Amino acid sequence: MSTTERPVELARQPSVDRRRVLRTAAILSAVGALGKTNLAPITYAKAQAAKPVDYQIFNVEPFQLQSGIMLRDAKVAYKTYGQLAPDKSNVVVEPSWYSGTHTDMEPHIGPDKILDPSRYFIVAINMFGSGVSTSPSNAVAPFDRKRYPKITLTDNVRIHRQLLSKVFGIEKIAMVYGFSMGGQQAYHWGALFPNQVERICVVCGSAKTAPHNFVFLEGLKAALTADPLWQDEWFASPPLRGLRAFARIYAGWGPSQDFYREGLYKTLGSPTVEDHLVAFWENHFLQWDANDLLAQLWAWQNADISANETFQGDLSKALASIQGKALIMPGETDLYFRVADNENEMKHLRKGQLRPIPSLWGHLAGIPITKEDMAFLAKGVNELLSS
Numbered sequence: 001m002s003t004t005e006r007p008v009e010l011a012r013q014p015s016v017d018r019r020r021v022l023r024t025a026a027i028l029s030a031v032g033a034l035g036k037t038n039l040a041p042i043t044y045a046k047a048q049a050a051k052p053v054d055y056q057i058f059n060v061e062p063f064q065l066q067s068g069i070m071l072r073d074a075k076v077a078y079k080t081y082g083q084l085a086p087d088k089s090n091v092v093v094e095p096s097w098y099s100g101t102h103t104d105m106e107p108h109i110g111p112d113k114i115l116d117p118s119r120y121f122i123v124a125i126n127m128f129g130s131g132v133s134t135s136p137s138n139a140v141a142p143f144d145r146k147r148y149p150k151i152t153l154t155d156n157v158r159i160h161r162q163l164l165s166k167v168f169g170i171e172k173i174a175m176v177y178g179f180s181m182g183g184q185q186a187y188h189w190g191a192l193f194p195n196q197v198e199r200i201c202v203v204c205g206s207a208k209t210a211p212h213n214f215v216f217l218e219g220l221k222a223a224l225t226a227d228p229l230w231q232d233e234w235f236a237s238p239p240l241r242g243l244r245a246f247a248r249i250y251a252g253w254g255p256s257q258d259f260y261r262e263g264l265y266k267t268l269g270s271p272t273v274e275d276h277l278v279a280f281w282e283n284h285f286l287q288w289d290a291n292d293l294l295a296q297l298w299a300w301q302n303a304d305i306s307a308n309e310t311f312q313g314d315l316s317k318a319l320a321s322i323q324g325k326a327l328i329m330p331g332e333t334d335l336y337f338r339v340a341d342n343e344n345e346m347k348h349l350r351k352g353q354l355r356p357i358p359s360l361w362g363h364l365a366g367i368p369i370t371k372e373d374m375a376f377l378a379k380g381v382n383e384l385l386s387s
Contacts, residue, residue, distance in 0.1 A: 055079040058163040069149045073140050076163055077132040078125045081109050082117030092120045093176045095185035098296050099288055101132050114378045127156045129295035136291035146234040153303050157188040175199040175385060179366045184303045190322035191305040199384055201327045204337045204366035207345050208304040208315055213336040216253055217301050223249050224290060235290045247281040256333035256362035319348035326352040327384045331365040355380055
């Protein structure tokens, strides 16, 4: 085992005792509130649940961020699926998405799913701020609490590249597959390491966060930080009021208008819209550390493959630099990663193909939840990997 690869639980860091107390308080309060409405009690979300460690840790050497800050004592949590081929030609990288971790990727990893571990060596990597890799909720001094630095997706991808090289000796990647912020990271991989990435698959993502997408995120941030517990740019305890507001705003953007009109929330076990808002959206976000959500949100707002010394803000040049084949699959009814934005990107990609997902599930089509969306994504990925 490499000296940089150590299966250590981040929860052993001192700040996690505080996280456990805060999560417990959030659960007890949320369950009490739900009891008044006769709804099912909230259970732990995957990202924050207390469970045995199922991932490994890459200890990052001191790394200078784009901000100029030297990041120290940082850790990246990752999990692998499948076997690495002797010639290391079967590597697929999947970065995490907003408020998601490697465990959220597992429903689409398997035979006859999107990523087949019997054929490929899949490396699922949790980005900074995910609550599993170094995040505001678990960071150690001097970058704990509000001193947690601004970490861009460029920073993430450059460090993830070190992980692959130092732990596995991987220099070529067959494909980077990513959903949402993971798709934005896939774009970053293609632009930053054009000679090493053979293919990228971007699902409901973009090369640069669009202005309207930015404004959507401003609304989320404003709702969360309006909670009176937001003090000195930090949440010292769970902002339940802010998190519920955050979740309900997100509920209006994650699925499409068609999703609600057709009553598709009923397929998730909710008989009413209100039940869906509580059981699906509040259930998810109440389990997240609010400071982690804000850290990821900042990285999302500032996502831009051209915002670095190589491209100097020239997005067209950055897109044209991608040498690998690119399959771009936006959701036809996605409200913030729009098909039109991807269409503009296609003008500059050398080997790009645009294949919108014909789904009423909006942004959620890219997770995916339905068998139809799963099959559509799997077909596209199989064709890309076979080309």
